[in-house]
Amino acid sequence: MSYETIKLDINNKVATITLNRPKMMNAFNEQLIWDVGEVTDKLKNDLQVRVVVITGEGRGFTAGADLSERDSSWTDTKDALLRGYFPFLKNIIDMPKPVIGSINGAAAGIGAAVAMACDLRIMAKDAYIMSVFSNIALVPDGGLSFLLTRAIGYSRALEYAIEAKKISADECLNLGIANKVVELDQLQKATVDWAEYLAKRSPQALAHTKKLMRDSITQSYDEIYNDEAEAQLSIFGNEENLEGVKAFFD
Structure with a gap:
């Protein structure tokens, strides 16, 4: 276009x-x-x-x-x-x-x-x-x-x-x-x-990391800590995570 x-x-x-x-x-x-x-x-x-x-x-x-x-x-x-x-x-x-x-x-x-x-x-x-x-x-x-x-x-x-x-x-x-x-x-x-x-990096990891860092400007430590845990839960063990872990140890 x-x-x-x-x-x-x-x-x-x-x-x-x-x-x-x-x-x-x-x-x-x-x-x-x-x-x-x-x-x-x-x-x-x-x-x-x-x-x-x-x-x-x-x-x-x-x-x-x-x-x-x-x-x-x-x-x-x-x-x-x-x-x-x-x-x-x-x-x-x-x-x-x-x-x-x-x-x-x-x-x-x-x-x-x-x-x-x-x-x-x-x-x-x-x-x-x-x-x-x-x-x-x-x-x-x-x-x-x-x-x-x-x-x-x-x-x-x-x-x-x-x-x-x-x-x-x-x-x-x-x-x-x-x-x-x-x-x-x-x-x-x-x-x-x-x-x-x-x-070349995981788009999900990039998106979550950007949002967490942006939100940290106005949110408390406790709120961001919880949001990090929720984000980690949502992407831990997915295909990109498993491939990244494998590449890290290879």
């Missing part, structure tokens, strides 16, 4: 979504919002896909909302956030498989929220994440207040938000936002290698 504003490539159980509005730094117009929503809906239930990658075409990951768009179906900004962005951001967060953000350039505005919604991030050396909102007298959106604060703590997150400071790739690595930082010309290969490595 083809899309107007994204490219979708599926290979070796890895689906790569490329935001494809390079002349606009992949800024989100209404069509891009719908396209990402549709493709993430599809990939949630695609059993042939074990890992999802999100990246951008050209120089940027995404510059956030397309402020030049004048004709849209949104009644107001809140409508765009709740009816447009929220469904696909929740798809990323709830996706029953790892989502890797391959950050090739600027991830700004709500684009920073898209980057932070991903489970894992690999960044080009010159890429950055930036909450630009205070520069235009607005507040963070797309759930960025939640995602950034839980990633780096309240004081750091507040500083970056109210000062609209760029978080460079190296800073992201030091803060634990980025898992890996590579040169731009190595980004695509490094991303594919990482994604394909993860795709």
Whole structure:
């Protein structure tokens, strides 16, 4: 299936979504919002896909909302956030498989929220994440207040938000936002290698582990301990588990 504003490539159980509005730094117009929503809906239930990658075409990951768009179906900004962005951001967060953000350039505005919604991030050396909102007298959106604060703590997150400071790739690595930082010309290969490595692992184990780690942000130790036990019970002794144990001892 083809899309107007994204490219979708599926290979070796890895689906790569490329935001494809390079002349606009992949800024989100209404069509891009719908396209990402549709493709993430599809990939949630695609059993042939074990890992999802999100990246951008050209120089940027995404510059956030397309402020030049004048004709849209949104009644107001809140409508765009709740009816447009929220469904696909929740798809990323709830996706029953790892989502890797391959950050090739600027991830700004709500684009920073898209980057932070991903489970894992690999960044080009010159890429950055930036909450630009205070520069235009607005507040963070797309759930960025939640995602950034839980990633780096309240004081750091507040500083970056109210000062609209760029978080460079190296800073992201030091803060634990980025898992890996590579040169731009190595980004695509490094991303594919990482994604394909993860795709060789048990999809059930990946899905359960992601959910447990996500849930641990808001649940208690006792709740997560019980959820781990339930998940272990559901997959212990299945074919993938038995094959993995056999391979471990061989």
